[in-house]
Amino acid sequence: MCIKIMSTRKFKLKKVRVSFMLICLSLTIFMMPTFAAARGYYFNGAVYKANNNGGAINLEVGNPVVDVSNFSDVSAWVMTCDGSKYFDYAQVGWYKDYNYSTPKYFYEYSYGSDFWRKVTLGYATPGNFNDYRVGCDSSKMYFIIDNISYGTVNLTDIPFTRNCVQYFGETHEIADQCPGTVTNPISFSYSQYKTTSNVWLTINATNPNSLGYGDLTTMRNNILSSGSWTWEIWDSRYY
Amino acid sequence: MKRLFITSFAALFIVCSLATIAGAAINNTESKSIQDTSNVSDSLTVLTEDSNFQEFGIKLNHMDESVKIDKNTAIEIAKKSVGTDAAKEAKKITAVLAKYTDEENPKLLNTDISLIDYPVWIITFRGVTLQRHRAVRVINSDASAVPNIQTVYADVNVIIDANNGNELKTISYNSIVK
Numbered sequence: 001m002c003i004k005i006m007s008t009r010k011f012k013l014k015k016v017r018v019s020f021m022l023i024c025l026s027l028t029i030f031m032m033p034t035f036a037a038a039r040g041y042y043f044n045g046a047v048y049k050a051n052n053n054g055g056a057i058n059l060e061v062g063n064p065v066v067d068v069s070n071f072s073d074v075s076a077w078v079m080t081c082d083g084s085k086y087f088d089y090a091q092v093g094w095y096k097d098y099n100y101s102t103p104k105y106f107y108e109y110s111y112g113s114d115f116w117r118k119v120t121l122g123y124a125t126p127g128n129f130n131d132y133r134v135g136c137d138s139s140k141m142y143f144i145i146d147n148i149s150y151g152t153v154n155l156t157d158i159p160f161t162r163n164c165v166q167y168f169g170e171t172h173e174i175a176d177q178c179p180g181t182v183t184n185p186i187s188f189s190y191s192q193y194k195t196t197s198n199v200w201l202t203i204n205a206t207n208p209n210s211l212g213y214g215d216l217t218t219m220r221n222n223i224l225s226s227g228s229w230t231w232e233i234w235d236s237r238y239y
Numbered sequence: 240m241k242r243l244f245i246t247s248f249a250a251l252f253i254v255c256s257l258a259t260i261a262g263a264a265i266n267n268t269e270s271k272s273i274q275d276t277s278n279v280s281d282s283l284t285v286l287t288e289d290s291n292f293q294e295f296g297i298k299l300n301h302m303d304e305s306v307k308i309d310k311n312t313a314i315e316i317a318k319k320s321v322g323t324d325a326a327k328e329a330k331k332i333t334a335v336l337a338k339y340t341d342e343e344n345p346k347l348l349n350t351d352i353s354l355i356d357y358p359v360w361i362i363t364f365r366g367v368t369l370q371r372h373r374a375v376r377v378i379n380s381d382a383s384a385v386p387n388i389q390t391v392y393a394d395v396n397v398i399i400d401a402n403n404g405n406e407l408k409t410i411s412y413n414s415i416v417k
């Protein structure tokens with residue numbers, strides 16, 4: 001009698017487990033499009049840690065290969081940010097979306113994970129060099145390309161601590177090409193930051209990764225160990 | 240008991256299937272309804288009452304003159320710009336014909352165009368998932384806390400020259416659609 005009760009319980013437990021697994025499997029199948037693209041953030045470039053009112057760089061426009069199947073994008077930019085956070089930043093540069101034939105200029109800013117804005121400007125010409133500047137006065141942050149402001153935002157909307165300036169190429173899939181090739185790297189020149197006294201200074205920015213590399217082993221650069229004010233980045237898979 | 244589990248699972252499967260099919264049908268219907276509407280602009284209030292859009296210092300006036308690009312053509316151009324998947328995902332698409340003035344930054348990059356009372360179509364895709372950028376955490380960095388890719392549920396406004404169909408700029412922000 002006792003054995004019969006035990007075996008009945010075991011059978012019931014087994015049925016519950018099987019049912020639970022089937023329900024999980026079914027939910028996974030229906031949720032699959034949401035999770036299909038496991039993606040990441042991959043950077044190649046340099047940073048300068050200091051309290052600041054902005055950053056600037058002269059940057060070459062690239063035309064990288066973008067992973068279309070995962071709706072990816074590749075970009076290069078200068079940013080002022082809170083270097084202890086991920087989503088407190090203001091940046092300007094160029095980016096190429098998976099559905100673009102050539103990159104577009106853009107600026108983007110964010111405060112925390114709930115406040116985000118992005119403006120896409122006109123098409124950029126690969127091979128061209130532009131001066132990008134994101135900097136503030138006492139009330140506004142300006143997004144400037146070649147000495148013309150294309151956007152502003154009130155500092156009250158992005159009240160983060162500006163303690164770091166960053167200059168990076170950014171990808172999101174392994175299949176994305178980091179901007180630049182071995183024979184035609186993308187140049188970052190005259191890295192500058194705006195002091196809290198509102199003076200623009202050229203600085204040596206440093207690579208937060210291993211010497212010569214970005215986040216991926218295919219992401220390469222020639223930033224000196226002591227830091228550089230001009231450098232190049234490229235993807236070692238492309239010639 | 241066994242029959243109960245099998246019945247429950249079958250019911251769940253059928254509900255999920257119907258929900259998926261219904262969702263796709265609703266999306267298609269919404270997209271189609273835009274295609275089938277007349278060439279009339281949606282009301283300016285679609286944008287003038289959108290506080291996020293207003294943050295960008297843009298002034299819109301009614302457009303009384305005729306333009307060369309019709310509404311459906313403008314929508315098709317905008318769909319190519321945001322990507323077909325984002326366009327399909329949009330909960331709502333509106334098309335506003337207006338005279339557009341960027342009061343703070345009227346200069347349009349790499350052109351002689353000044354965006355003052357400039358005739359445009361503003362095609363707005365509400366409720367699309369976009370990828371966002373982020374900073375590199377170099378102060379108090381914690382490698383274990385590096386986030387996977389983050390997305391934003393956003394509204395995208397594609398601003399198109401109403402006379403030649405050129406895309407002038409795109410403005411995106413957190414969606415007002417919940």
